[in-house]
Amino acid sequence: MTIVEHITTAADLERLPDDGFRYELVCGELRKMAPAGNEHGEIAALVTVSLGQHVLTNRLGSVYAAETGFRLASDPDTVRAPDAAFVCQARLDAVGAVAGYWPGAPDLVVEVVSPGDRYGEVAEKVADWLVAGAQMVVVVEPQQRTVAVHRTSDIVDVLREGDVLEGGEVVPGWEVAVAALFA
Numbered sequence: 001m002t003i004v005e006h007i008t009t010a011a012d013l014e015r016l017p018d019d020g021f022r023y024e025l026v027c028g029e030l031r032k033m034a035p036a037g038n039e040h041g042e043i044a045a046l047v048t049v050s051l052g053q054h055v056l057t058n059r060l061g062s063v064y065a066a067e068t069g070f071r072l073a074s075d076p077d078t079v080r081a082p083d084a085a086f087v088c089q090a091r092l093d094a095v096g097a098v099a100g101y102w103p104g105a106p107d108l109v110v111e112v113v114s115p116g117d118r119y120g121e122v123a124e125k126v127a128d129w130l131v132a133g134a135q136m137v138v139v140v141e142p143q144q145r146t147v148a149v150h151r152t153s154d155i156v157d158v159l160r161e162g163d164v165l166e167g168g169e170v171v172p173g174w175e176v177a178v179a180a181l182f183a
Helices: 010-014 038-058 089-095 119-131
Strands: 002-004 022-026 029-033 061-064 070-073 078-080 084-088 108-112 136-141 146-150 156-159 164-166 175-177
Touching: 010 022, 038 061, 038 084, 038 108, 038 136, 038 175, 061 089, 070 119, 078 119, 084 089, 108 119, 119 136
Parallel strands: 108 136
Antiparallel strands: 002 029, 022 029, 022 078, 061 084, 070 078, 084 108, 136 146, 146 156, 164 175
């Protein structure tokens, strides 16, 4: 990840031209990331499709694809972009139409760990999401073939291939076999 100093606000980030890279803004600091690799993209797509079908069928809210920005903090600005996200219908109705980045964290965040990701960076993202109000942060670890489900900074459930990832109260009725993510 490369840190670029001259972009410091969410508005600056929105005006950035598309150069093929992914960016997040963390406490006013622009972070440049390489595009996701094959395995990362495939897993993120599997989660997004499964989640999206369930949410659409049951009219639970909206699902967001990889790289959709969520503004978690202001002054200094933080805009994070998960690999998949969900916002419940009640919050969509309360906030109304949004131009630009969604104000706040989604209810559910999914992050897929890439081979080059550092543990500290992933932990920082999880903490940012939870502090900003995400109710559930799912971290998919392809190399370990595990899924860590964070509900608070202290409550983490680690799921393995024989387990089922469940949306619980955050996304009622949504389930996906952990093994299906690594097929």
